[in-house]
Amino acid sequence: MCEDSTVNLPSIVSVQVLNSTADGKKYITSEESQKHNKASDLWISIQGKVYNVTEWAKIHPGGDIPLMNLAGQDVTDAFIAFHPGLAWQHLNKLFTGYHLKDYQVSEVSKDYRKLASEFAKAGMFEKKGHGVIYSLCFVSLLLSACVYWVFIV
Numbered sequence: 001m002c003e004d005s006t007v008n009l010p011s012i013v014s015v016q017v018l019n020s021t022a023d024g025k026k027y028i029t030s031e032e033s034q035k036h037n038k039a040s041d042l043w044i045s046i047q048g049k050v051y052n053v054t055e056w057a058k059i060h061p062g063g064d065i066p067l068m069n070l071a072g073q074d075v076t077d078a079f080i081a082f083h084p085g086l087a088w089q090h091l092n093k094l095f096t097g098y099h100l101k102d103y104q105v106s107e108v109s110k111d112y113r114k115l116a117s118e119f120a121k122a123g124m125f126e127k128k129g130h131g132v133i134y135s136l137c138f139v140s141l142l143l144s145a146c147v148y149w150v151f152i153v
């Protein structure tokens with residue numbers, strides 16, 4: 001009897017720690033998150049936090065297609081790439097309260113990072129100077145010259 005309680009105690013303690021967690025956060029697995037992949041039940045995760053975007057998809061300025069395509073997945077990189085800083089403000093109200101227990105960089109994010117680094121190596125993100133401004137000034141000058149030529153001369 002006495003032996004039983006000393007053997008059981010550690011296992012009870014460890015189960016409680018796994019379910020409620022020492023940091024007070026609620027956790028689910030990526031597998032569980034991926035089950036929410038329908039238009040009527042749509043979750044995504046960003047930096048390990050899980051968001052319910054079922055209603056948001058209907059009013060998302062970028063449409064519902066990007067959200068449907070990435071349903072149930074970690075979309076951190078796509079979110080960062082397509083949005084201004086203000087978009088982060090929308091996230092709080094969509095938070096499910098769950099964090100991903102097994103959070104790691106998804107295949108989508110790995111592909112994105114690979115593509116972004118290839119583009120960067122090819123110099124596609126480098127600043128090209130003020131070409132557009134110079135062109136606009138040049139066109140304005142031409143226009144002014146034409147107006148002067150037609151109406152003044």
Ligand code: HEM
Binds near residue numbers: 075082
């Ligand atoms: C909870 C998640 C998301 C939130 C809160 C959100 C929020 C927003 C907001 C506020 C805008 C308007 C941005 C602006 O005013 O310039 C926007 C646009 C957009 N979003 Fe999202 N978004 C989310 C997820 C995603 C995902 C996963 C993608 C995937 C690629 C995406 C793609 C886009 C695109 C393509 C636009 C249009 C950009 C443009 O037309 O300039 N969004 N989103």
